[in-house]
Amino acid sequence: MFATKANTTEVGPIRQIGGKWLMLSLGIMGSMLTLMSAAIAEDDGNDVTNYTVKDGKxxxxTYDGYEAYTRVCQACHGPDGLGSSFAPSLMEISETRTLGEFVATVANGQEIQPGKVMPSFADDQYVMNNVNNIYRYMKARAAGDVGRGRPDVIGDGDDKEASDSDSDQAE
Amino acid sequence: MLREFSYAIAAIGLAVSAQAHANENLLELQENPEYWATQLGNYQGNRYSELDQINRDNVDELRAQWQFSTGVLRGHEGGPLYVGDGKLYIHTPFPNKVFALDLEDEGRVVWTHEPNQDSRVIPVMCCDTVNRGLAYADGRLFIGQADNTLVALDSESGEVLWEAENGDHTKGETNTMSPLVVGDKVIMGISGGEFGVRGHMTAYNVETGEQEWRAYSNGPDEDVKIDPEETLMLGEPIGEEDLGETTWPDDEWKRGGGAPWGWVTYDPELDLIYYGTGNPGTWNPDQRAIDGEPADNKWAITVFARDPDTGEAKWVYQKVPFDEWDYDGVNENQLIDVEIDGEQRKGLAIIDRTGFGFLLDRENGELLVAEKFAPETNWASHYDMETGRPVVNEEYSTFRQGVDVNTTDICPTAMGAKNMQPSAYSPETGLLYAGINRICMNYEPYETEYTAGQPYVGATLTMMPAPQEDEENGMEGRMGSFIAWDPVKGEKAWEIDERFAVWSGALATAGDLAFYGTLEGYLKAVDIETGEELWRFKTPSGIIGNVNTFQYEGKQYIAVLSGVGGWAGIGLAAGLEDPEEGLGAVGAFAALDDYTKLGGVLTVFALPDA
Structure with missing residues (x-):
């Protein structure tokens, strides 16, 4: 369990995120939301980044992370976490930022330089519910354990595996 | 002193200008082949120049004369304007700087305009912070800023003459398109199709910026400016009332998209403007169905012909009723005069996002030709010429396949077989020239909720290169091409394969040349009759801008903005997966990021002095 101290005038709502509790503190500075703090309480020793890959599944x-990434993040950050001409690779970001930092950026957004802006997703329930999963999927991608494209889920379609040419591809 | 002086001129302009002054001025400029006064070269959208100093025989001598960095890193769409005053006018993506460059002095900056915009507009620009360029008429330049401010600048000084609010970014509305001046009005659309906006086209007074009319793309007839007894559809009056409301479930039309963010063309004789509307609201077709059946979602993906003075719709043609693939119908409507079955027709040609090349009668909207220019196109087998409707292939219907089902191998991709990059038309060859995309997609709709200012997409999309046409001459490893298209016969005259989608606007000239740019950054000149490459130059970054030409002091110039970005930059930077390699494959098609990096640069070319 860790927490960062908030030096802000306003404390945001407490949200349940992927089984973890996240306290968001949104600070208003000038006319912009700025990153102030994000505190994450781990409920047990089960690290959210502890993904499982078995026979390529x-x-x-992790699958939910893929889906959320593809629905929401891909439009700027490019396919499969690889980055684009518009926004950086989240695979690379996941290697240099902690989960707490990652969640805080997604929640608060940021302006890196004039004209380079990441929006705040604090009000987007779907994104906030899946932010841990997105991080988990990115960790798996960065480690090379999950390849490009839509992964299969462990246990899904095992009975028809022989007839499914895609399902047994290993990384 | 200069400042007061220009305001004084502006005030005089307000007092004495005749109503149609701007229009006459712009028509005059367009008729002079030495100028390039509108983004599409003329009102008809032909992107054709009668200049022939640079031609088939000497183009291999073409040299870069000077370059100019815009200092902006994002995708640079649109192109430079030249109106005969010795200055080249260019613009940039957000923050939408405008530069007047001195042609006498190799691009010395005469003036700069840099607006102070709220950067919170950036996250609601779906596919990069692009801008498709300036419009000019009668001493004024017009630009639609990202933050929805339409601005008129004094072309001599760069001073702001007026500003008008064209939209609200907190609802997801932004500006990316180039305005067009017609008569005493500046015509301007809106972007935001991925945010559930309600699309609109608006006319502002050229002198004052006052709003003159606004026509919505959906909702009741009154808002769409349709008279069901007068407005034609396939040559007959529409008949039914309020189809822009009744072809939607509940109030879905209120977030029904239809954003017209592409190009506007104009026929001065018929006195009609033409433009197309974008995708209908959410990408999940299930949320746009009525009682579980497809509904037309009018008037998304529709060509509108309107009276520029009143906005009244003369005719409509919906290219894709009930979109299931995000096939925005915004591509330019090329106004061309054609002979068809021995008869002279006033034609309107579209190389469309859907993979089909259309030819319509621009007087009444009658559909004359609809043929595939991208052979992999599979979402529809063909168009029924009686009903004007596509015959949809159930296998690739994301509605029939269902919500939360990944419909695979649909061609073309949502980017379209051709996106907004404007085509060229040569009256000498009778052919259209266009950069196209050879990319397919998987598309999975999902239930989504509308929140103002938040994305309202409702589908996941993954892309892959189009399948090979044949082993010998096919498309292997190629994601785009440059084509010459016969709009009457509905067939390709020739095609040049390219490694990446071709995302630049084309140029055709009387010098028997066609020009286009590539995403790697090459500017290429090809023989207009055969497609044979005659010349190329590597600009510093990928080209998604338009190639323009003009003549200054007896010398013909070619000018283009390079600076990779846009949807192409987002989708192709990392490369696409090879569909043959299966899941989790490491092998991907060429990554654009391996060929080019960001950075806006204007390059100006001419033949060396004799």
Whole structure:
């Protein structure tokens, strides 16, 4: 369990995120939301980044991360976490930022330089519910354990595996 | 002193200008082949120049004369304007700087305009902070800023003459398109199709910026400016009332998209403007169905012909009723005069996002030709010429396949077989020239909720290169091409394969040349009759801008903005997966990021002095 201290005038709502509790503190500085703090309480020793890959298939949370990434993040950050001409690779970001930092950026957004802006997703329930999963999927991608494209989920379609040419591809 | 002086001129302009002054001025400029006064070269959108100093025989001598860095890193769409005053006018993506460059002095900066915009507009620009360029008429330049401010600048000084609010970014509205001046009005659309905006086209007074009319793309007839007894559809009056409301479930039309963010063309004789509207609201077709059946979602993906003075719709043609693939119908409507079955027709040609090349009668909207220019196109087998409707292939219907089902191998991709990059038309060859995309997609709709200012997409999309046409001459490893298209016969005259989608606007000239740029950054000149490459130059970054030409002091110039970005930069930077390699494959098609990096630069070319 860790927490960062908030030096802000306003404390945001407490949200449940992927089984973890996240306290968001949104600070208003000038007319912009700025990153102030994000505190994450781990409820047990089960690290959210502890993904499972088995025979090329992934656990449900990692799959949910793929899906959330593809629905929401891909439009700027490019396919499969690889980055684009518009926004950086989240695979690379996940290697240099802690989960707490990652969640805080997604929640608060940021302006890196004039004209380079990441929006705040604090009000987007779907994104906030899946931010841990997105991080988990990115960790798996960065480690090379999950390849490009839509991964299969462990346990899904095992009975028809022989007839499914895609499902047994290993990384 | 200069400042007061220019305001004085502006005030005089306000007092004495005749109503149609701007229009006459712009028509005059367009008729002079030495100028390039509108983004598409003329009102008809032909991107054709009668200049022939640079031609088939000497183009291999073409040299870069000077370059100018815009200092902006994002995708540079649009191109430079030249109106005969010795200055080249260019613009940039957000923050939408405008530069007047001195042609006498190799691009010395005469003036700069840099607006102070709220950067919170950036996250609601779906596919990069692009801007498709300036418009000019009668001493004024017009630009639609990202933050929805339409600005008129004094072209001599760069001073702001007026500003008008064209939209609200907190609802997801932004500006990316180039305005067009018609008569005493500046015509301007809106972007935001991925945010559930309600699309609109608006006319502002050229002198004052006052709003003159606004026509929505959906909702009741009154808002769309349709008269069901008068407005034609396939040559007949529409008949039914309020189809822009009744072809949607509940109030879905209120977030029904139809954003017109592409190009506007104009026929001065018929006195009609033409433009197309974008995708209908959410990408999840299930949320746009009525009682579980497809609904037309009018008037998304529709060509509108309107009276520029009143906004009234003369005719409509919906290219894709009930979109299931995000096939925005915004591509330019090329106004061309054609002979068809021995008869002279006033035609309107579209190389469309859907993979089909259309030819319509621009007087009444009658559909004359609809043929595939991208052979991999599979979402529809063909168009029923009686009903004007596509015959949809159920296998690639994301609605029939269902919500949370990944419909695979649909061609073309949502980017379209051709996106907004404007085509060229040569009246000498009768052919259209266009850069196209050879990319397919998987598309999975999902239930999404509308929140103002948040993305309202409702589908996941992954892309892959189009399948090979044949082993010998096919498309292997190629994601784009440059084509010459016969709009009457509905067939390709020739095609040049390219490694990446071709995302630049084309140029055709009387010098028997066609020009286009590539995403790697090459500017290429090809023989207009055969497609044979005659010349190329590597600019510093990928080209998604338009190639323009003009003549200054007896010398013909070619000018283009390079600076990779846009949807192409987002989708192709990392490369696409090879569909043959299966899941989790490491092998991907060429990554754009391996060929080019960001950075806006204007390059100006001419033949060396004799």
């Amino acid at each position: 992934v656990d449900q949370a």
